[in-house]
Amino acid sequence: MSMHDVNLVPKSIEDRIARGRASRRVMAAAACMGMMAIALSSSARWIDARSSAQIAAARQSSAPVIALEEELASLRAARGAIDESIEIQRAVGVSIPASALVRAVALSLPAGVLLEKIDLDYANVQGTNKKIRRTNRDAPMLRELRGEIAGIAANESDVGRIVDGLSALAPISQVSLESSRSREFRGQGTREFRINFKVDLERRWKLPEFASVDSSKEATK
Known part of the structure; x- marks a missing residue:
């Protein structure tokens, strides 16, 4: 007899x-x-918070470096502007006003000297009409101011004092007496002179201060 499971559910x-x-x-x-x-x-929030903290720490630690780089960039820009101004000044500018130099030369002359001529000529400066003849193309042509004065002095000693006075002026160099000869002026014997000098426009200097003629007169009263 076989047995079979009966599912009653x-x-x-x-x-x-x-x-x-x-x-x-x-x-x-x-x-x-x-x-x-x-x-x-x-996990994502923890990673994000950790990344934000690391970024903040990196920014804080790199802040001085970034500030230094910005300062260096501004200094480079300022230096570039200064260099450009210097190049423009070298190309077309003149270091001194001619009127100030003329006044300094006139006030350095001994008393009694009659100045008949003063001539100033800029050399090696852009804008001058004279052609520059170069012996060496690589040698820079220095800018200079060439001057000449002519007039009458009482005697040869005064002529020597004129040369010494011009040589003592800060900007003037290469003072040379081109000529000195006797001349009768208003019935008196005098010395007629002609003096040349140069001014180096590449150097920095300051003209000396002289007391004006009017101030000297008031001081002697």
Whole structure:
């Protein structure tokens, strides 16, 4: 006699049990996925916070370097502007006003000297009409101011004092007496002179200060 299992559970109940088991498996899987999502979200927030802290620390530590680079950039720009101004000045500018030099020359002359001529000529400066003849193309042509004065002095000693006075002026160099000869002026014997000098426009200097003629007259009163 064979034995057979008899299932007394109705089909509807079996289906409901199967659906319940499937639902529990789905809920368990959903719970696992939710927990994984929460873990991933927490990990992402932690990584983001750590990255923000590292970026803030890097910015704080690099702030002095960035400030130094900005300062260096501004200094380079300022230096470029200064160099450009110097080049423009060298190309077309003149270091001194001619009127100031003329006044300094006139005030350096001894008393009684009559100045008949003063001539100033800029050399090696852009804008002059004279052609520059170069012996060596690589040698720079230095800018200079060439001057000449002519007049009458009482005697040869005064002529020597004129040369010494011009040589003592800060900007003037290469003072040379070109000529000195006797001349009768208003019935008296005098010395007629002609003196040349140069001024180096590449150097920096300051004209000496002289007391004006009017101030000297007031001081002697």
